Amino acid sequence: MISLNNVTKKFDDKTATYELNFKINEGEIFGLLGENGAGKTTTLRMLATMLKPTSGNITVCGFDTVKQDSKVRENIGIMFGGETGLYDRLTAKENIEYFGMLYDMDKNKLDEQIKKISKILEMDEYIDKRVANFSKGMKQKVAFARTIIHNPKVLLLDEPTSGLDVTAAVQVHEFIKSCKKDGRTVVFSSHTMSEVEKLCDRVAIIHKGKLIDLDTLDNLRVKYNEENLEKLFTDLIKGGNE
Amino acid sequence: MNLKHVMIVLKKELKDSFRDKKSVLTNILLPLILIPLMYYFMNMGIKSMTSQAEEDLTIGVISNDINTANEFVKQNIIGEDNINIVNVTQSEVNQKLENGDISCALLFSDDFFEKLNNDENVEVELKYNSLKNSSSLGMQRLNSKIMALNQILATSKLQSMNISPDILNLITPTTNDISKELNDGKTSNDMLTMIIPMYLVIVIVTAGIPLAVDIIAGERERNTFEALFSTKADRLSILVGKYLSILIFSVIAVIMSFIGLILGIVLNPEMFSTAGADMSLTTMLQALNMPIGAMLLILLASITLAAAFAGIQIAISTMAKTVKEAQTYLSYLTFPAMILGFSTMFMGAMDINRYMSFIPVFNTIAAIKMVLSGIIDYYFLTITVVVNVLFIVVVLIFIVNLFKKEKTIIK
Ligand SMILES: Nc1ncnc2c1ncn2[C@@H]1O[C@H](COP(=O)(O)OP(=O)(O)O)[C@@H](O)[C@H]1O
Ligand SMILES: [Mg+2]
Numbered sequence: 343m344i345s346l347n348n349v350t351k352k353f354d355d356k357t358a359t360y361e362l363n364f365k366i367n368e369g370e371i372f373g374l375l376g377e378n379g380a381g382k383t384t385t386l387r388m389l390a391t392m393l394k395p396t397s398g399n400i401t402v403c404g405f406d407t408v409k410q411d412s413k414v415r416e417n418i419g420i421m422f423g424g425e426t427g428l429y430d431r432l433t434a435k436e437n438i439e440y441f442g443m444l445y446d447m448d449k450n451k452l453d454e455q456i457k458k459i460s461k462i463l464e465m466d467e468y469i470d471k472r473v474a475n476f477s478k479g480m481k482q483k484v485a486f487a488r489t490i491i492h493n494p495k496v497l498l499l500d501e502p503t504s505g506l507d508v509t510a511a512v513q514v515h516e517f518i519k520s521c522k523k524d525g526r527t528v529v530f531s532s533h534t535m536s537e538v539e540k541l542c543d544r545v546a547i548i549h550k551g552k553l554i555d556l557d558t559l560d561n562l563r564v565k566y567n568e569e570n571l572e573k574l575f576t577d578l579i580k581g582g583n584e
Numbered sequence: 585m586n587l588k589h590v591m592i593v594l595k596k597e598l599k600d601s602f603r604d605k606k607s608v609l610t611n612i613l614l615p616l617i618l619i620p621l622m623y624y625f626m627n628m629g630i631k632s633m634t635s636q637a638e639e640d641l642t643i644g645v646i647s648n649d650i651n652t653a654n655e656f657v658k659q660n661i662i663g664e665d666n667i668n669i670v671n672v673t674q675s676e677v678n679q680k681l682e683n684g685d686i687s688c689a690l691l692f693s694d695d696f697f698e699k700l701n702n703d704e705n706v707e708v709e710l711k712y713n714s715l716k717n718s719s720s721l722g723m724q725r726l727n728s729k730i731m732a733l734n735q736i737l738a739t740s741k742l743q744s745m746n747i748s749p750d751i752l753n754l755i756t757p758t759t760n761d762i763s764k765e766l767n768d769g770k771t772s773n774d775m776l777t778m779i780i781p782m783y784l785v786i787v788i789v790t791a792g793i794p795l796a797v798d799i800i801a802g803e804r805e806r807n808t809f810e811a812l813f814s815t816k817a818d819r820l821s822i823l824v825g826k827y828l829s830i831l832i833f834s835v836i837a838v839i840m841s842f843i844g845l846i847l848g849i850v851l852n853p854e855m856f857s858t859a860g861a862d863m864s865l866t867t868m869l870q871a872l873n874m875p876i877g878a879m880l881l882i883l884l885a886s887i888t889l890a891a892a893f894a895g896i897q898i899a900i901s902t903m904a905k906t907v908k909e910a911q912t913y914l915s916y917l918t919f920p921a922m923i924l925g926f927s928t929m930f931m932g933a934m935d936i937n938r939y940m941s942f943i944p945v946f947n948t949i950a951a952i953k954m955v956l957s958g959i960i961d962y963y964f965l966t967i968t969v970v971v972n973v974l975f976i977v978v979v980l981i982f983i984v985n986l987f988k989k990e991k992t993i994i995k
Contacts, residue, residue, distance in 0.1 A: 390810070393990050393994065394990070412816060412818070415816055420811055420814045422807060422810045422811070423807045428808070432596075432600060436599075440596050441812075444592055444817045445815055446588075489811075
């Protein structure tokens with residue numbers, strides 16, 4: 343589904359990611375785990391075609407992120423940051439519609455899709471109200487709807503729970519699980535192992551731009567003979583520092 | 585670039601901003617009422633000045649022969665005018681001037697009347713307080729009355745000596761303003777041509793600012809920029825859509841200011857007759873009734889300048905790291921417009937040189953000023969529009985390149 347081949351990204355002379363090599367399978371929830379500054383956001387931005395790798399290449403759904411960026415964008419939905427912004431003066435529906443139209447969806451299909459998603463996320467009550475006075479939970483649902491309005495095969499979520507309270511974070515987790523049920527591939531980044539543990543099929547641990555390890559959680563436990571994954575994570579990072 | 589995406593972005597930004605009460609207020613309502621309000625207050629100011637000048641005046645008279653002095657002032661200086669006299673002493677005069685009990689005072693020297701009877705030159709002191717408007721006006725009134733008295737005394741003296749009083753006016757200057765002849769009889773309207781071009785340019789330069797802050801820096805701060813750039817719309821389409829929305833907003837503000845300008849004239853017609861001969865409604869309308877070509881050219885100059893500044897606003901909002909930073913930097917845009925505006929303010933429409941048409945912003949202010957004054961120079965107007973268009977091209981090349989850079993979206 344997604345494949346990174348020797349992906350290096352440099353900002354001026356600072357290396358944000360260094361020769362990343364891995365594949366993400368269709369339909370899996372894939373975690374990118376790393377401390378602040380590890381290179382998670384940079385990696386996701388490259389997947390989303392917003393940054394070009396300095397060297398190496400990436401394909402998403404078989405399309406090259408540099409040469410076929412428009413094709414890639416059709417197939418991805420993104421949510422960067424926990425407090426995802428909306429346009430306050432537009433209604434929930436108008437917010438979602440705007441993005442749908444920019445994905446070239448036709449009007450009827452778009453209406454239909456909004457109705458469907460609104461029902462699933464239980465937003466019918468306020469779908470035609472302006473977003474300004476919504477609660478955080480309501481806003482979050484609108485953001486979810488916006489992310490999947492064009493029915494993308496791949497979701498890229500960058501620390502989607504950062505800055506959120508527990509209830510909102512749980513809502514995000516439920517959303518991620520439902521996306522997997524719908525057959526989407528989800529890539530999300532996090533800096534806490536406990537969150538990754540709850541959701542992920544496989545996890546890539548990155549540190550200072552380098553891939554330290556990549557496996558299922560069970561395999562990691564066995565490989566390092568350590569039941570406590572949080573401890574495993576900190577140990578691996580310490581190892582990376584040496 | 586995809587025109588459909590451009591239109592989607594444009595429509596959304598316009599809908600969004602028209603729902604913002606604050607921006608509707610500053611871009612549509614304010615320009616509409618600002619000029620009429622300006623006129624209204626200027627009108628009130630002029631009215632109160634003229635009425636003050638005609639109001640009752642109380643003056644103090646100081647003399648050791650108070651009865652003679654009072655009689656002299658009443659008979660020879662005041663005449664029929666509504667001026668009251670109070671007698672004051674040397675010691676209390678300053679205090680009374682300061683309190684406003686009297687507007688000014690006449691101080692007669694001890695030998696004043698004796699000398700006057702002997703046809704000797706005499707002096708009378710006119711005390712007033714220049715910090716008080718009413719005192720200054722009163723002094724001027726008294727002063728001119730004394731001058732008139734001089735004329736009368738001299739005339740009767742000459743007559744008693746059998747000399748024609750015409751000798752007092754051997755040379756009489758008459759003034760003749762040639763600007764009317766030079767401009768096919770159209771007069772310049774000083775007040776208007778001074779303020780309005782500058783005001784219009786400030787509107788052109790600043791009207792798009794709130795929108796520019798909101799839809800670039802604001803979009804980034806809201807975390808929606810990345811989502812927007814991950815849609816099928818390419819960067820150029822998004823940029824152009826946003827650019828056009830700022831431009832349309834600025835143009836609306838400019839048109840509203842023009843309507844406000846006409847409203848101001850129509851609502852305060854008396855202002856144009858009281859403030860001087862050159863300021864009648866008809867002359868103003870005459871000035872507005874300029875050749876259609878010239879009118880279109882200054883409109884075009886205004887719109888092209890607005891187009892260039894919409895681009896500059898986008899560039900600044902893009903380069904700023906935060907909304908606050910964008911607001912701060914964008915507010916500086918007012919300064920060049922003000923400085924260039926002030927520099928033309930006291931320049932007569934005829935002092936404007938052709939080479940000035942090559943200076944952006946300045947050329948547009950000057951063009952509006954000239955046309956409002958009835959000076960139609962198609963060479964100047966055309967160069968102004970061409971220079972503004974070149975200005976737009978430079979700005980657009982700059983922002984298109986800016987948007988190609990990765991760092992633009994990612995801070
Ligand atoms: N636009 C940028 N310009 C310069 N350096 C950057 C930029 N974005 C990220 N970096 C650097 O690259 C490294 C990785 O950053 P990032 O991908 O944001 O990490 P993470 O999301 O894991 O916290 C950091 O050291 C960061 O300072
Ligand atoms: Mg990050």
